Amino acid sequence: MANIQGVTNILIASVGGQGGLTLSRVLAIAAILDGYSVRTGESLGMAQRFGSVVSYVRVGRTVYAPTFSEGEADYVIGMELIETLRNIRYLREGGTLIVNDEIKPPISSSLGLAKAVSKDEAIKALSNIPGNVVIVPAKRLAGAAGNVRASNMVLLGVLNSLSKLLTDTSIERAIKSLLPGRKGETSLKAYLIAKEWALKGT
Amino acid sequence: MSLNPLKEPEGVRLALMGNEAIARGVVEAGVYVATGYPGTPSSEVLMTIQEFGADLDIYAEWAVNERVAFEIALGSAIGGARALATMKAPGVNVASDPILSAAYSGIDGGLMILVADDPGPHTTQTEQDSRWFARLSKLPMITPSNPQEAKDFTVIAYDMSEELGLPVIMRTTTRVNHTVGDVVLGGLRELRRFKGFARDPPRFVRAGMKWNLERHRWLNRQLARVEGIAGKYGLNSSEGEGSLCIVCEGVTYNYVIESLERLGARKGVKVVKVGLLHPIPREFIASELSGCAKVLVVEELDPYLEESVKKVLYDEGINVKIYGKDEGVLPLEGELNTGLVIRAVSTLLGLKASPIIRREDEDRVPPRPPPLCPSCPHRNSYLAILFGISRAGFRRAEVPIFGDIGCYALSVNPPLNAIWTEHSMGASISMAVGLKLSGYDKPVVATIGDSTFFHSGIQPLIEAVHKRVDILVVILDNSVVAMTGHQSTPGWNKTETGRLTKPVRIEDVVRGAGVDNVVVIDPYDVDAMIKEVARLIKTPGVNVIIARHPCALLEARIKGVSRRFTVIGDKCTSCMACVRVTGCPALYVSDDGKVRIMAEDCLGCGLCAKYCPYEAIVEVGGGLG
Numbered sequence: 094m095a096n097i098q099g100v101t102n103i104l105i106a107s108v109g110g111q112g113g114l115t116l117s118r119v120l121a122i123a124a125i126l127d128g129y130s131v132r133t134g135e136s137l138g139m140a141q142r143f144g145s146v147v148s149y150v151r152v153g154r155t156v157y158a159p160t161f162s163e164g165e166a167d168y169v170i171g172m173e174l175i176e177t178l179r180n181i182r183y184l185r186e187g188g189t190l191i192v193n194d195e196i197k198p199p200i201s202s203s204l205g206l207a208k209a210v211s212k213d214e215a216i217k218a219l220s221n222i223p224g225n226v227v228i229v230p231a232k233r234l235a236g237a238a239g240n241v242r243a244s245n246m247v248l249l250g251v252l253n254s255l256s257k258l259l260t261d262t263s264i265e266r267a268i269k270s271l272l273p274g275r276k277g278e279t280s281l282k283a284y285l286i287a288k289e290w291a292l293k294g295t
Numbered sequence: 296m297s298l299n300p301l302k303e304p305e306g307v308r309l310a311l312m313g314n315e316a317i318a319r320g321v322v323e324a325g326v327y328v329a330t331g332y333p334g335t336p337s338s339e340v341l342m343t344i345q346e347f348g349a350d351l352d353i354y355a356e357w358a359v360n361e362r363v364a365f366e367i368a369l370g371s372a373i374g375g376a377r378a379l380a381t382m383k384a385p386g387v388n389v390a391s392d393p394i395l396s397a398a399y400s401g402i403d404g405g406l407m408i409l410v411a412d413d414p415g416p417h418t419t420q421t422e423q424d425s426r427w428f429a430r431l432s433k434l435p436m437i438t439p440s441n442p443q444e445a446k447d448f449t450v451i452a453y454d455m456s457e458e459l460g461l462p463v464i465m466r467t468t469t470r471v472n473h474t475v476g477d478v479v480l481g482g483l484r485e486l487r488r489f490k491g492f493a494r495d496p497p498r499f500v501r502a503g504m505k506w507n508l509e510r511h512r513w514l515n516r517q518l519a520r521v522e523g524i525a526g527k528y529g530l531n532s533s534e535g536e537g538s539l540c541i542v543c544e545g546v547t548y549n550y551v552i553e554s555l556e557r558l559g560a561r562k563g564v565k566v567v568k569v570g571l572l573h574p575i576p577r578e579f580i581a582s583e584l585s586g587c588a589k590v591l592v593v594e595e596l597d598p599y600l601e602e603s604v605k606k607v608l609y610d611e612g613i614n615v616k617i618y619g620k621d622e623g624v625l626p627l628e629g630e631l632n633t634g635l636v637i638r639a640v641s642t643l644l645g646l647k648a649s650p651i652i653r654r655e656d657e658d659r660v661p662p663r664p665p666p667l668c669p670s671c672p673h674r675n676s677y678l679a680i681l682f683g684i685s686r687a688g689f690r691r692a693e694v695p696i697f698g699d700i701g702c703y704a705l706s707v708n709p710p711l712n713a714i715w716t717e718h719s720m721g722a723s724i725s726m727a728v729g730l731k732l733s734g735y736d737k738p739v740v741a742t743i744g745d746s747t748f749f750h751s752g753i754q755p756l757i758e759a760v761h762k763r764v765d766i767l768v769v770i771l772d773n774s775v776v777a778m779t780g781h782q783s784t785p786g787w788n789k790t791e792t793g794r795l796t797k798p799v800r801i802e803d804v805v806r807g808a809g810v811d812n813v814v815v816i817d818p819y820d821v822d823a824m825i826k827e828v829a830r831l832i833k834t835p836g837v838n839v840i841i842a843r844h845p846c847a848l849l850e851a852r853i854k855g856v857s858r859r860f861t862v863i864g865d866k867c868t869s870c871m872a873c874v875r876v877t878g879c880p881a882l883y884v885s886d887d888g889k890v891r892i893m894a895e896d897c898l899g900c901g902l903c904a905k906y907c908p909y910e911a912i913v914e915v916g917g918g919l920g
Contacts, residue, residue: 109665110896121310121475131310132441132549133475136417137335137780142848143880143896144665157441157549159474162634179660197893198883199663203874204709207661211886241895270298 100153101258102161106180107172108197109142112245115271116170117148119249122267123259124152134159145176152258168256170248172231173197174215181222188224191251193231193244227251227291234290238283246280250287261288301347305482313471314339316442316478317409320449322348324405325484326379328371329355330364332750333779334383335418336472337411341381342780345791352486356790357782360720360750361386365408366393372402372462373499375490377453381409384423385719389751391432394462398433399510400498401460401517404487405453408434408464411472414595414630418469420700420719422628424596425466429573433514435521436464436573437530440548442476448570450481451528458524459517466572468595470546470630522576530570531579537563539643540587542580542604544569547593550636557637560644575603581611591643592619595631618643664708669881670847670898673703675818676771677713678876678902679842680740682821683828693737694832695730699723699752701744702778703771710878714742721751724759724768731764738767738832745772745801746784753804759837760809767832768810768839770801771818773846781849801841811836818842819900851898858899859915862890866911873903873912 103120107113117133124131134149149160161183169184171177171192184190194216202209210218220226229251231244238247246268253259264284269277300315301322311319317340321329331341344355358364361382368378382390387410394408410428413419429436437452439445448465456463497506525531541564543551548568555561567583569576584590584604592601598620605617618624624639625631641648667674677696684694698704698714699722706713716726723741731739743752748770759766776782783791785799805813812831816824824842831838844850867889874882874890881896882903892903892912904912 108663118310118475125308125310125477130477131475134470135312135473135475137339137473142665142668143663145663156476157552158633159470159476159546159549160632162632175660175663179663197880197896199661200666200874200878200880200882201663201709202661203871203882203884203890204878205871206709208659209884210659210661213886 100151100156101168101256102166103150103152103168103170103252104166104180104183105148105150105170105172106176107146108176109144109146111172112242113146113148113172116245116249117150118271119264119267120150120152120259122271123263126263126266127259129153130156132156132159145179147180168252170252172245172248174212174219175199175210178210178215178218181219184222184224186223189255190219190222190224190226191248191255192219192226192228193248194228195232195244227255229287234286235283238286239279240283243280243283246283247287250284251291254288254291299347300343301351303480305480307480309478309480310475311442311478312339312473312475313442313445313467314473315343316446317449318343319478319480320446321379322351322353323446323481323483324377324450324453325487326377326453327353327486327488328368328376329353329379330358330367331379331381331409332358332361332364332386333776333782334386334411335779336413336469337381337383337409338779338782339472340409342782349792355792356794359785361390362393365390368406369393369397369402369462371489372404372406373400374404374492375487376404377487378404378406379409382411384410384412384419384425385421386410387425387428389720391428394434395432396501397462398514399501399507402456402462403460404490405456406462407449407452407456408462410464410466412466412468412596414468422596424599426572426599427597429464429466433518434462434464434573435459435518435571436466437525437570438466438545438572439471439570440545440568441471442474443478444570445471446478446481448530451530455524455528459520461517468546518574521574522571522578525571525576526579531568531576532570533565533567533583535561535565537565538588539563539591540565540567540584540589541591541593541640542567542569542584542600543593544572544600545595547595547631547636550631550633551593553633554636554640557633558640558644558646560640569600572599575607577607580604580607581613584608584615585613587615589643590615590617591624591639592617593625593631593636593639594619597627665705666708666878666880667702667705668847668898669879669896670851670900671702672773672818672842672844672847673706673771674711674877674879675821675902676742676769676824676842677703677706677711679818679821679824680742680769680828681711681713682825683832686825686829687832689738689832695727695739697723697727697739697741699743699747701747701771703742703744708878710875720747721755724752724755724766727766728755728759728762728764731766732762738765740767740769740832742769742771745770745774745786746776748801749785749799753808756805756810756837757808764837765835766837767828768837770805770839770841772801772841772843774843775846775849777846777849781846805839805841810839812838813841814839815841815843817844819844821902821905847898847900856899858901859894860892860897860899860901860904860912861915862892863911863913864889866909868909868911870908873907876906877902879903
């Protein structure tokens with residue numbers, strides 16, 4: 094599944110505040126627990142809230158660079174349709190897109206400064222890419238776990254169900270170490286519900 | 296099972312962000328006084344010590360600005376304590392005056408200055424290359440290439456600093472500060488507190504010109520020792536052999552190694568990694584490069600290393616062609632990546648580089664620059680300023696609004712289109728004063744955040760008062776350093792580590808400076824603020840409005856969201872007034888052309904409801920908005 098020197102490249106595209114950073118961090122912690130080397134590249138800072146945010150996650154035996162180029166992601170995780178469309182060029186041919194079916198139209202299109210893209214248009218465009226596409230009702234599944242904000246963990250569940258990149262034990266430990274208390278429990282539940290969903294659906 | 300990166304024992308392997316790794320290094324080195332001013336990408340170093348080291352008895356608190364932070368660190372280190380000052384690149388400019396003098400006095404306890412540069416740039420006003428600052432200040436500078444080195448080099452910086460008696464600058468870049476990687480922890484050392492401070496005017500008083508000349512000689516002697524000392528710690532290294540030699544530093548080392556692996560060229564190329572940036576390790580470079588046929592220098596931003604290498608090789612009489620920025624093999628702007636380095640290496644190896652694949656998807660996707668958050672009080676303040684200007688009988692185009700550094704700079708974007716300038720910390724007031732003094736006869740407005748005002752806005756305000764300049768200053772007081780992740784300001788009554796402090800009140804400072812009129816107002820009452828703006832913009836003198844409302848994100852986190860709004864579809868006429876006035880990211884236009892509110896993003900300020908002409912936006916469970 095990995096394309097370059099045994100390194101798996103994952104790109105997470107999200108809107109600032111959706112939990113893309115948390116997702117990237119859970120992957121990094123779990124990868125270390127599983128004995129891999131890891132690098133992530135992040136955009137941080139409060140002023141990223143509600144703006145386009147991209148996280149690079151790279152897992153493998155030995156990883157050097159924190160980023161990768163367009164056409165090199167084995168997986169793109171899209172937390173929102175517009176941001177996924179913006180970054181889909183990172184997916185390599187034959188790679189897999191795991192995308193939340195949620196749309197958050199940016200203010201630029203509401204103001205008429207840029208052409209709006211509807212949910213249907215976005216899904217249609219993404220369905221035509223030269224790779225595998227898994228569209229996930231992440232908000233619904235997260236809601237079933239108890240918190241709609243756990244969409245990031247839903248996408249993690251689908252990712253790991255398809256990729257078998259990391260062990261469940263490590264992901265569970267990573268979630269619990271990063272999100273102590275009830276938040277962690279809900280997150281773990283969302284992860285497990287999503288794994289089950291992915292097994293049934295694919 | 297939550298892991299504490301500052302307390303886990305030696306040998307444990309954790310996933311740490313570069314800045315967390317530096318924080319661990321700071322604790323491993325026994326640093327007792329850690330300070331700085333928040334600035335992306337440097338902030339998490341101090342934040343990590345504050346969050347995970349509250350009971351370690353380390354002083355870990357923000358200073359009012361970088362200059363004060365450095366002077367506090369210096370004052371600690373001349374007494375033998377180990378100290379830290381963190382800042383982003385522009386911060387080192389603010390701190391430059393005391394840093395240059397500190398090179399002459401030297402220190403007794405280790406002192407590390409962390410300067411985080413931002414090639415890209417991702418979140419910084421310039422792509423400043425702070426490596427030049429090492430040459431200017433004549434201080435040793437080192438740079439790590441990944442989170443593990445970020446931790447290890449931090450400990451080395453302190454040992455080097457004490458051995459040399461000089462502050463050591465650690466220069467990082469975003470892709471080290473904000474990269475998470477595997478880090479093996481080292482052992483923790485005892486905290487290094489105050490030991491002793493003896494009066495020694497030739498060292499610590501810069502008023503004696505003979506002393507200054509003598510200390511300059513001392514400084515140069517110390518610099519001559521640096522390469523030898525750095526050699527002990529393995530800051531510089533090389534791997535492989537070949538006629539092509541690649542010199543690199545910091546994060547670029549990773550791009551070089553990946554490029555060579557992907558080109559299958561690792562065997563025929565020598566990689567020389569420079570961890571000591573200043574003074575340049577002359578002997579190391581000369582001996583490593585003496586057998587090379589070609590040299591490629593891979594670095595981000597300016598050709599700092601390239602120039603240094605060229606000078607060393609010229610001095611040593613080594614005649615070899617050097618490629619880098621000057622030769623156009625790599626760009627002078629923006630950050631590097633593996634793709635760019637592959638192209639450069641391919642060029643030198645005579646290989647055909649695969650073209651960069653680019654799909655056009657990006658162009659047809661609506662842009663999403665970071666907006667002001669839902670319920671952000673700055674939105675209300677700028678609306679009040681803009682409406683107040685009109686209310687006072689002026690056109691928007693004739694009243695410049697000077698901006699400053701902070702979230703509120705996002706008001707430059709549509710629909711507010713508010714600020715005209717954003718330059719450097721505190722510049723809003725001084726530049727507005729300058730425009731007036733040059734003969735501008737219409738009103739000017741300066742807008743500045745609370746933390747930025749404390750940082751660098753007070754002196755400009757004094758200047759305005761003293762020079763009798765007519766100006767309206769709006770201090771946007773959201774009671775927190777919001778943009779960099781909610782750090783404390785001098786307005787807080789306790790610090791992040793729980794130490795009780797005395798809050799400094801902005802209104803007291805402003806009144807103390809002698810301004811003519813001061814008004815404190817909650818910008819959530821937009822109409823009241825419009826009235827005050829309209830009144831004060833026409834009142835001669837230096838007038839200050841303190842627009843005070845907590846950062847909406849922080850307020851929601853502390854108090855929760857108490858009000859919910861929704862759009863009544865039948866009443867919405869798609870007039871877009873709400874969107875055009877507020878530009879709130881919680882509003883969107885749905886497929887039917889009507890406006891909707893994203894419930895999970897709305898923080899309930901109700902501004903959209905206020906400006907809906909058709910009362911289509913209403914409070915859920917309440918009456919009309």
